[in-house]
Amino acid sequence: MSILAVLKSRALAGMEAQEVSVEVHLANGLPAFTIVGLADTEVKEAKDRVRAAIQNGGFDFPAQRITVNLAPADMPKESGRFDLPIALGILAASRQIPTRRLHQYEFAGELSLSGELRPIRGALAMSLATRRDGGCLAFILPLANADEAALVSAAAIYPAESLLQVCRHFAGKSVEDMLSRHEAAPLAAAPEYPDFADVKGQRLVKRALEVAAAGNHSVLLVGPPGSGKTMLASRFAGLLPAMSDEEALEAAAVQSLTGAFRIEQWKQRPFRSPHHTSSGAALVGGGSVPRPGEISLAHRGVLFLDELPEFDRRVLDVLREPMESGRITISRAARQADFPAHFQLIAAMNPCPCGYYGHQSVACRCPPDVRLRYQNRVSGPLLDRIDIQMEVGSVHADILASAADGEPSAVIAARVQAAAEVQRRRQGKLNQFLTPREIDHHCKLDRPSKTQLRDSMQQFKWSGRAYHRILRVARTIADLDRAAAIQLKHVKEAIQYRRVLNE
Structure with a gap:
């Protein structure tokens, strides 16, 4: 006699969390426990964790031939997220827990040997996938993942601390045994960043960073040691426009894939600063099971590359495509993963x-x-x-000894926010993301401005890409100036920001 139980879970493939059917089959024969369905080592090791968790929970582990199929069979499965549905499938197939309500839920969670549920990676991505697929199933997850999964509006999240608690929920012997739906935790207050008021001097550089923040432009800071390049960059995220709910969910979902997301970070712009010894795979992501790299972890935030020339040149060149497209695709022989990478590059060098x-x-x-x-x-x-390339000069000792004279980040951020709202009302996006056709429409120049830009293009031998980037920066400067049209002074300022290192 054979018995079959089927439960639902999800597998991660880049940012996607695809549905997986966990099919558990019990049959007569010599006792055996087999997991099939393109499972990696972490999933196959679930056999020992599940066996111990079931026995330590006070249940009987069936002395039968157990076959677990993770369907579809051609989708790679990784991590311990399938421990919980496998254990429940065995208990359901062996008639130790009721099966009538299992089809109403999706399950994910790693089991300890004692049956305790441990957190998993990608809980928010799984919750987002359930909403995107139009699913109405509730999700049973480890308690440690409940807050991030519940960030998705209307998500039905039921956190549990152990396998035994989940089993009691389905046994339903009393109200106290039932799992409660988790409500989203109160979100953190406005994110806190280091303040620009701490930076003394560097008025022109601060202005350039304000322009960069308003239009999402990339920046290169060139200056001697101790001139304040790192200090300025570390405060840049505090100037950026406030994150929308959708942007915050995107950034949090990427962080969730590495298990690094914390509810306290909600709507806080990511700031990533990899060391110059980092490899190309560390920046773009990779691995046999592709995971996001630094450029994706900086999604909707800031990627700061200090000591830029100290990075391997081939490592730096991997940034070129995602800077244009805002995405990175990692291809392996067995799988392909696509990660978002809308980051704002701030680089510094001597x-x-x-x-x-x-x-x-x-x-x-x-x-x-x-x-x-x-x-x-x-x-x-x-x-x-790189749109804006600025020299950062050394600061005189008299300025350093004086009181802070800079504007607070909040004051600058208010101007940035107003300029960003103008851009979104006009074109639905920030200026950095304007296409060539949109540039022709929104960045029209008068005759003196055209002449100035043409002469500068010839003098510095700038490329067509540089031409479009100067126009985008000029449009941002005009937006900060609340000007409907780009004027000559806006073009001149944009040209000043386009410094060529070897000119």
Whole structure:
């Protein structure tokens, strides 16, 4: 005699959480426990965890031939998220728990040997997938994942602490045994960032960063050691427009894939600062089971690359495509994963190996050819994609000794927010994402502005991409100025921000 139980769960494939049927079959014969369906090592190790959890929960582990099929069979399955549905399937097939309501739920959770439910990666992505698929099933998840999963509106989340608690829920012997639907936790107050008022001097650089924040433009800061490049970059996220609910969900879902999301981070712009020894895979993501890299973890936030020329040139060049497309696709022989990567690049570098070329009081020790080789570590195609390239000069001791003279981040952020709202009303997106056709429509120039831009293009030998990027920056400057049309002064300011390292 054979018995079959079927439960629902989900497998992660990049940002997608595809539905998986967990089919448990019990048959007579020599005792055996087999898991099929393209399961990796973590899933196959569930056999020992599930066996111990069932026995330590006070249930009988069937002395039969147990076959677990994770369908569809051609979809790779990884992690311990299938422990809970496998254990429940065995208990249901062996008639130790009722089966009548199992079809109303989806399940995910890793089991300890004692039967305790441990958190899983990607709970928010799974909850989002359920809503996107139009599903109406409730989700039973570990208690530690409940807050993030409940961020999805109308999600029916039922958290549990152990396998035994889930079994009592389906046995339904008393109200106290039933799991309660989890309501979204009170969301954190407005996110806190380091304040721009801490930065003394650097008025022109602060203005450039304000423009970058208003239009989502990328920035390169070039200056000697100690001039404040890192300090400025670390405060940049506090200038960005407030995140919408959809943007916050996207960013949180990516963080959830690595298990790094915390409810306290809700609507806080990500700030990622990988070390210059990071590999290309660390930046774009990868692995036999593809996981997001730094550029995806910075989705809807800031990717800060300090000491830019110290990165391997091939590593830097992997940024070129996602900077244009806002997505990264990782292909492997057995699978393909697609991750979002709408990040705002802020990079910093010294002008030469010793760092003091152009310094007011410290002489540079680098010969011209050494300085040129150092700057050429940043490829031309990558540099061409950076909208704003600013020199950050050293700050005089008298300024450092004086009281802070800068505007607070909140004041600058209010202007940025107003400019961003103008852009969204006019074109439905920030200026950085304008297509060439939209640029022709929204970034029209008068005759003096056209002449100025044409002369600068010829003088500095800028590319067509640089032309479009200057127009986008000029449009942002005009929006900050509350100007309906781009004026000559806006074009001149945008041109000043387009510094070529080797000019």
